[in-house]
Amino acid sequence: MADETNPFHIVQGQLRRAVDNLHLGQSVYNLLKDPMRMIEVAVPVRMDDGRLETFIGYRAQHTDATGPTKGGIRFHPDVTIDEVKGLSMWMTFKTAVMGLPYGGAKGGVICDPAQMSERELEELSRGYIRRLAPMMGPEVDIPAPDVNTSAQIMGWMLDEFDRVRGQHLPGFITGKPLVLGGSEGRTGATGRGVVFTVLAAAKRIGLEVKGATAAIQGFGNVGSYTAHYLHQAGVKVLAVEDVKGGAYDPDGLDVPRLLKYVEKMHTVRGFPGSQEIDTRRLFGLEVDILVPAALENQIDEENARLVRAKIIAEAANGPTTPEGDQLLASRGVFIIPDILCNAGGVTVSYFEWVQNTMGYYWPPQEVDRKLRAMMTKAFDTVYKMKQAHHISMREAAYLVAVHRVAEAAEARGWVRRENAMEIPSDQLQAMATPLVDPALQTAHSQAPGNLG
Numbered sequence: 001m002a003d004e005t006n007p008f009h010i011v012q013g014q015l016r017r018a019v020d021n022l023h024l025g026q027s028v029y030n031l032l033k034d035p036m037r038m039i040e041v042a043v044p045v046r047m048d049d050g051r052l053e054t055f056i057g058y059r060a061q062h063t064d065a066t067g068p069t070k071g072g073i074r075f076h077p078d079v080t081i082d083e084v085k086g087l088s089m090w091m092t093f094k095t096a097v098m099g100l101p102y103g104g105a106k107g108g109v110i111c112d113p114a115q116m117s118e119r120e121l122e123e124l125s126r127g128y129i130r131r132l133a134p135m136m137g138p139e140v141d142i143p144a145p146d147v148n149t150s151a152q153i154m155g156w157m158l159d160e161f162d163r164v165r166g167q168h169l170p171g172f173i174t175g176k177p178l179v180l181g182g183s184e185g186r187t188g189a190t191g192r193g194v195v196f197t198v199l200a201a202a203k204r205i206g207l208e209v210k211g212a213t214a215a216i217q218g219f220g221n222v223g224s225y226t227a228h229y230l231h232q233a234g235v236k237v238l239a240v241e242d243v244k245g246g247a248y249d250p251d252g253l254d255v256p257r258l259l260k261y262v263e264k265m266h267t268v269r270g271f272p273g274s275q276e277i278d279t280r281r282l283f284g285l286e287v288d289i290l291v292p293a294a295l296e297n298q299i300d301e302e303n304a305r306l307v308r309a310k311i312i313a314e315a316a317n318g319p320t321t322p323e324g325d326q327l328l329a330s331r332g333v334f335i336i337p338d339i340l341c342n343a344g345g346v347t348v349s350y351f352e353w354v355q356n357t358m359g360y361y362w363p364p365q366e367v368d369r370k371l372r373a374m375m376t377k378a379f380d381t382v383y384k385m386k387q388a389h390h391i392s393m394r395e396a397a398y399l400v401a402v403h404r405v406a407e408a409a410e411a412r413g414w415v416r417r418e419n420a421m422e423i424p425s426d427q428l429q430a431m432a433t434p435l436v437d438p439a440l441q442t443a444h445s446q447a448p449g450n451l452g
Contacts, residue, residue, distance in 0.1 A: 191225025193344015
């Protein structure tokens with residue numbers, strides 16, 4: 001049973017299938033099946049009551065074949081080494097499917113932020129970065145927010161890194177406050193990207209977006225922004241759920257009022273005029289769009305049997321187990337896989353990194369335009385692969401991503417691809433063409449110290 005929900009084992013299985021389908025050979029699998037570097041640190045923190053507590057933290061750097069590694073840092077009591085390893089690999093394939101000049105990384109600290117004061121969180125954040133600073137940097141490994149971390153925590157981490165290095169390096173971290181070099185549009189970028197892929201999927205299956213219905217599991221940053229942008233697109237959000245409870249209205253929730261309620265009450269539970277709803281009932285609602293935006297392994301084989309949605313938009317990382325995925329695919333549910341669906345965050349993080357390098361910052365409309373173009377093109381590239389090979393969107397996304405990483409590894413002389421699958425020229429051209437805006441490529445290539 002452990003293998004069925006272990007993120008590291010799941011992504012290794014996804015990699016194995018992609019390598020086999022692309023006929024890339026065992027050497028490519030061996031190169032990518034484990035992170036190139038796994039770091040464990042012990043971070044002492046003086047707690048408010050005077051005692052000294054040590055927190056264990058991890059950082060997995062999967063591969064830098066396509067550029068510096070990139071990935072968030074989460075603070076959560078259930079962080080494990082295998083979770084961090086698996087998430088770092090997913091980040092590699094996420095950046096690859098988007099055509100970004102990054103590899104993948106992920107960090108985590110075993111702690112419960114809800115039980116810590118702001119001062120304790122700041123000391124933990126700074127201590128974690130001090131431990132990792134020799135192996136991080138804007139052209140080495142670039143962190144970002146993740147579960148239970150915020151722009152403020154990124155600000156503390158940036159300040160600590162600058163102190164250790166003795167210079168100002170805003171490109172070291174993304175998702176930071178605007179005043180420290182953050183990007184417009186970064187906070188809502190993942191949710192915005194989710195909705196761009198939903199719009200693209202709806203077009204492909206002939207679903208009229210205006211008046212369509214949705215349910216969202218998870219109402220943190222990603223879930224709440226997804227609700228906001230779905231509402232703007234004319235979708236009726238019928239149900240939402242967070243760790244404390246759920247809210248359901250068969251006529252559609254008043255999303256703007258709900259967001260104000262959550263800002264005050266820190267939960268969707270008890271939203272006036274709504275009915276209480278739990279996870280199983282939410283998954284079983286007859287909606288057009290289901291958005292899992294919580295943690296991994298939420299749609300297992302049992303929950304998958306309940307799903308009645310036409311589209312599943314994986315706003316979370318790894319929300320569907322392999323068994324659940326197979327069942328949903330057999331029923332013809334259109335799944336937008338996580339490495340594509342929730343890539344809006346890392347894409348705008350890339351924009352932030354480029355802006356830091358240039359020292360020139362774009363207005364939110366420009367960020368939104370670039371994000372829409374990149375998410376739509378990435379979706380179209382994956383969909384073309386799906387159609388050509390009669391496979392699922394998830395399998396297609398991994399073929400695109402693994403092909404790009406393997407191609408970079410071969411160009412560096414790390415591996416030799418033998419008897420690789422023949423890919424039609426139009427698909428190969430789409431896969432080989434970087435998805436980034438030409439203006440970004442030009443600006444970054446002219447910047448000092450550029451890796452790409």
